[in-house]
Amino acid sequence: MRKRRAAAWWAALTTVFTLAAVGCEDSSGPEDGTSPFTGLTAREAPVLAVKIDNVGPARPQSGLGSADIVYVERVEAGLSRLMAVYSSHLPPTVGPVRSARETDLELLRQFGEPAFAYSGAQSKLLPLVKDAPLHPVPPERVGDGYTRSESRAAPHNLYLRPERALSAAPDADDAADIGFRFGAAPAGGRSTPSYTVRYPAAAISFAWAGERERYRVSMDGTSVPVADAKGRGPATVVVQGVTIRDSRFHDRSGSASPFTDTTGSGPALVLRDGKAHQARWERPAATRGTEFTTPDGERLAFARGPVWVAYVPREAVPTGAAGNSR
Structure with a gap:
C-alpha cells in the first residue's frame, strides 16, 4: 500500500476532473489494478528513475524496453540524454548510467519521492540533489547496485541493477497519477x-x-x-x-x-x-x-x-x- 505523503493530495485532486468527451475515458484517474504510467495491468510498486547515456558509444542501451516512461532531454553541446522511469517492470540491468542535471529535479517532483539513480553531477548541483524530495541511489551509496562492463570504455560502461537500487531506497514512493489518461484515440489526427x-x-x-x-x-x-x-x-x-x-x-x-x-x-x-x-x-x-x-x-x-x-x-x-x- 502506498505509504506516501502525497496520497491524500492526489486523491483530492482527482475528484475535480470531469468526464472527457469523444476519444477519452473517464478522466477521474487511473483504473484500479493498472499502471498510471502506461494504462496496462500492473501491481503497486515504487518508482525508480534512471539517467541514461545517449551518445553513440553508449548504444545500444540496456533496459529501455522495460521502462514505463522515457523522457528525452537536451544537454550540453546539443546532445540528448534519457530519463527512464520504472515501476511496472524491472529489467536485470539498466544503462549506461550518467550524471544528473538540474532539469531532473523539477521533472521528478511529480513522482512524489522516487528513487533516483545517476552517476555524479556538477559539484554545485550536488547539494540540490541531496536536498530534493527524492531518494538518491548513486554508486557511492549503492556500491553493489552497479557494475562496469568490460566491453565498453568509461564513462559509457556503468550499469545499474534496479532491484538492488530499490532495496537501498525502501521509502521510495509508489507509482501514482501524473496526469496521463489512456483510452480510445481522439477523432481526427x-x-x-x-x-x-x-x-x-x-x-x-x-x-x-x-x-x-x-x-x-x-x-x-x-x-x-x-x-x-x-x-x-x-x-x-x-x-x-x-x-x-x-x-x-x-x-x-x-x-x-x-x-x-x-x-x-x-x-x-x-x-x-x-x-x-x-x-x-x-x-x-x-x-x-x-x-x-x-x-x-x-x-x-x-x-x-x-x-x-x-x-x-x-x-x-x-x-x-x-x-x-x-
Whole structure:
C-alpha cells in the first residue's frame, strides 16, 4: 500500500476532473489494478528513475524496453540524454548510467519521492540533489547496485541493477497519477508513419509498426532496441514544446547546461496509432502532473503502453496540419 505523503493530495485532486468527451475515458484517474504510467495491468510498486547515456558509444542501451516512461532531454553541446522511469517492470540491468542535471529535479517532483539513480553531477548541483524530495541511489551509496562492463570504455560502461537500487531506497514512493489518461484515440489526427525529433547535435526518430502497435525508435539513424521480449516499447510518443534556457550550471568545458522547464503550459504533438494529434499540455507546478488536452480542451487519451516524451523548444512543435513526417 502506498505509504506516501502525497496520497491524500492526489486523491483530492482527482475528484475535480470531469468526464472527457469523444476519444477519452473517464478522466477521474487511473483504473484500479493498472499502471498510471502506461494504462496496462500492473501491481503497486515504487518508482525508480534512471539517467541514461545517449551518445553513440553508449548504444545500444540496456533496459529501455522495460521502462514505463522515457523522457528525452537536451544537454550540453546539443546532445540528448534519457530519463527512464520504472515501476511496472524491472529489467536485470539498466544503462549506461550518467550524471544528473538540474532539469531532473523539477521533472521528478511529480513522482512524489522516487528513487533516483545517476552517476555524479556538477559539484554545485550536488547539494540540490541531496536536498530534493527524492531518494538518491548513486554508486557511492549503492556500491553493489552497479557494475562496469568490460566491453565498453568509461564513462559509457556503468550499469545499474534496479532491484538492488530499490532495496537501498525502501521509502521510495509508489507509482501514482501524473496526469496521463489512456483510452480510445481522439477523432481526427493526421497519418504520420514516422516522425523525427531533432536537437542541434542529435536526432531521434519514431516509426509506427502497425503489426506490433508500437513505435520503433532510431537514434541518429541507427535503430535501438526499445522493446523487450513481451513486445513493450512506446505506444505513445509526445513531442512537448517547452522553454529551454541556459542554467546556472556548466560542464567541465565551460558550456552552460540547458535547463528544461517542464512546468507551465504549451503546445504538444501526440503520436499514437500511426497518427499525430495536436495537443496542449499544462503542469501548474512541479508537484503536479501534466495534463494533455485536444485543441477543444478535452483530455487527450494515450494508447495503452509505454510513453516516450521528447522535450523540444516550443517553436519546434508543428502547428496547423499536425504530424507531417520530418
